[in-house]
Amino acid sequence: MIELEGVPELIDPVMVAAFEGWNDAGDAASAAVAHLDKEWKGEVFAALDAEDYYDFQVNRPTVWMDGGVRKITWPTTRLSVVRVGGDKPRDLVLVRGIEPSMRWRSFCNELLGFAHELGVELVVVLGALLGDTPHTRPVPISGTTSDADLARRMDLEETKYEGPTGIVGILQEACTHAGVPAVSLWAAVPHYVSQPPNPKATLALLNRLEDLIDVRIPLGELPEDARAWQVGVDQLAAEDSEVAEYVQTLEEARDTAELPEASGEAIAREFERYLRRRDGSGPPGGGHATADGGDSTPYLRDNPGRTKPPKPPKPGTEDDESSEE
Numbered sequence: 001m002i003e004l005e006g007v008p009e010l011i012d013p014v015m016v017a018a019f020e021g022w023n024d025a026g027d028a029a030s031a032a033v034a035h036l037d038k039e040w041k042g043e044v045f046a047a048l049d050a051e052d053y054y055d056f057q058v059n060r061p062t063v064w065m066d067g068g069v070r071k072i073t074w075p076t077t078r079l080s081v082v083r084v085g086g087d088k089p090r091d092l093v094l095v096r097g098i099e100p101s102m103r104w105r106s107f108c109n110e111l112l113g114f115a116h117e118l119g120v121e122l123v124v125v126l127g128a129l130l131g132d133t134p135h136t137r138p139v140p141i142s143g144t145t146s147d148a149d150l151a152r153r154m155d156l157e158e159t160k161y162e163g164p165t166g167i168v169g170i171l172q173e174a175c176t177h178a179g180v181p182a183v184s185l186w187a188a189v190p191h192y193v194s195q196p197p198n199p200k201a202t203l204a205l206l207n208r209l210e211d212l213i214d215v216r217i218p219l220g221e222l223p224e225d226a227r228a229w230q231v232g233v234d235q236l237a238a239e240d241s242e243v244a245e246y247v248q249t250l251e252e253a254r255d256t257a258e259l260p261e262a263s264g265e266a267i268a269r270e271f272e273r274y275l276r277r278r279d280g281s282g283p284p285g286g287g288h289a290t291a292d293g294g295d296s297t298p299y300l301r302d303n304p305g306r307t308k309p310p311k312p313p314k315p316g317t318e319d320d321e322s323s324e325e
Contacts (some may be wrong), residue, residue, distance in 0.1 A: 003224060004045065004046070004114075004117055004118065005184070006045065007045050007081060009119075010081065010093070010118055010159060011083070011089055011090050011091050011110075012090040012091070013081075013090070013091045013092070013093055013119055013120045013121060014034065014090065014091075014092055014093070014120065014121060014122045014123075014124060014219050015092075015093040015094075015095060015111075015114075015115050015118075015120045015122070015124070016092055016093070016094055016095070016124045016125075016126065016209065017033070017094075017095035017096070017111070017124070017125045017126070017171065018030045018032060018033040018095070018096060018125070018127070019077070019098060019099045019135045019148065019166075019167050019168065020097070020098045020099065020167045021098055021099035021166070021167075022099060022288055022289050023099065023127040023128070023129070023166040023168040024099075024127065024186075024288065025028060025128040025129050025130045025189040025194055025195045025198075025201075025288040025289065026128055026130075026189040026194055026195070026197065026198030026201055027196035027198065027202075028128035028196075028198045028199050028201035028202045028205060029128045029187070029202075029205060030096060030141065030186050030198075031196075031197055031198075031199070031202040032126050032205045032206050032209070033094050033095070033096045033185065034096060034203045035127065035220070035255050036082065036092065036094055036151070036206075036217070037080055037082065037094050037096065037224065039217070039218045039220060040082035040083070040084065040092070040218075042080035042081065042082045042094050043080055043081060043082075044080045044082065044266045045079060045081060045263055046076050046078070046079045046114060047076050047077065047078045047079070048076055048078075048097070048107070048110060048111075049288055050074040050076040050158060050264060052103060052106065052107075053076075053077075053100035053101065053102060053103055053106075053107050054074075054075050054100060054101050054102075055101035055102065056074075056075070056188065058101050059075035059098050059101065060075070061073060061075065061317035062205035063073045067105070069086065074138060075097075075098050076097060076098075077095060077096070077097025077100075077107075077111075078095075078096060078097060079093060079094065079095050079114060080093075080094045080096075081094070081118075082194065083095060084216070085213075086216060087184055088214075089155040090213075090215065092215075093114070093115070093118055093120060095111060096289050097230070098149065099167045100167060102218050104167060104170050105170075105174070107167070108170060108174035109174070111171065111272060112174060112175065112178050112180065114156055114312055115175075115180060116180075120180065121150065121184070122180075122181045122183065123171070123172075123175045123180055123181070123182040123183070124182075124183050124184075124185060124212065124213065125168045125171055125172055125182065125183070125184045125185075126184075126185050126187075126205055126209070126211060126261045127166070127168040127184060127185070127186045127187070127289070127290040128186065128187040128188075128189050128198075128201055128205070129186060129187075129188060129189065130188075130189055130190075130191040130194050130288050130289070131189065131191060132190035132191065132250060133188045133189075133190050133191070133254065134190065134247050134251045134254075134283070135190045135193055135200070135230060135233045135237075135247070135256075135268065136211045136230070136234070136247065136251060136253050136256055137232075137251065138201055138204065139187050139188065139189075139201045139203075139204035140188040140294050141185060141186065141187055141188075141204050141205060141207075141208040142157060142185070142188075143155075143156040143157065143183055143184070143185050143186075143208065143212065144156060144157045144158070144159040144161075144172075144184050144186070145157075145158065145159065145181075145182065145184070145236040146158070146176040146182070147181060147182070147248060148160055148171060150176065150181050150183070154182070154183065154212065156183060156261070159172075159184075164289075167291055169184070170174075172192070184210065185208050185212070185239075186211060187204055187205050188201075188204075189199040189201050189288075190233075190250075192243065192246070192247075193233050194288065195238070197225075197229075199222055199225035199226045199228075199229050200226040200229050200230060202222065202226075203219065203222050203225075203226045205228045206222070208217065220308070240251070256318070293324050308312055
């Protein structure tokens with residue numbers, strides 16, 4: 001049984017988790033949890049035993065000096081708690097770590113043990129995947145759940161994904177089988193500029209999380225970082241006519257696909273979200289999961305011998321895009 005000493009009784013707690021690795025394209029998801037931890041000064045209260053879940057030849061420990069003394073930091077998953085103030089205070093349990101190398105079921109059961117002891121009411125797992133999305137458009141965020149009732153109440157998609165999965169999908173299903181409401185939020189990161197960081201995708205995930213759990217998230221310098229990131233990618237794309245043409249093709253495909261969504265109801269919903277953020281908070285390793293569940297090697301824009309991005313398929317021939325779960 002997990003015993004938590006020094007952790008006060010929590011108010012309407014929500015667990016928010018992200019894991020570095022396959023489900024974290026551009027480090028967008030792990031950076032979102034790191035941002036919450038930094039802005040609200042999270043206090044670590046638990047860490048999973050690295051020996052149980054990590055292959056140290058894959059995720060190696062690091063050595064560092066502390067006042068002339070050599071110390072080792074082991075790869076692991078840590079839990080911290082933060083309190084969100086305001087008229088309706090609530091607590092967030094932040095889970096941040098690396099996708100485990102082994103014993104995934106035990107890993108999820110241990111996290112669920114903490115969730116049970118802390119009285120967690122909802123688990124939100126953040127992820128990011130590589131997709132055919134242009135960097136010049138808003139970052140697509142999909143919210144999915146395996147719970148049909150939760151999907152209706154929280155305006156989410158009921159997941160229908162089939163294929164390879166990562167720890168995000170496994171943890172969500174473990175929560176569902178344990179009777180804990182769970183949601184996954186996915187950001188689509190442009191595959192042609194996939195190297196971290198991607199503050200634009202991180203910002204989009206935090207905005208969607210803000211709407212989902214009804215809290216005001218301080219964004220700090222993240223909006224300015226997102227704008228600077230887009231300007232930098234614009235400049236890189238302008239230097240290569242093939243890339244510029246490819247981005248334009250993605251823009252046209254995206255705009256055409258979203259025309260049916262430009263309804264009065266959709267516009268009103270987005271405007272309400274904008275106003276909620278504006279009132280009181282100011283301006284708004286290896287392969288990664290892709291939209292089809294496979295792996296993708298990043299396109300490195302600053303590499304002189306870089307690979308050109310593929311031409312998009314002709315209209316009517318590409319498969320429907322779906323989120324990896």
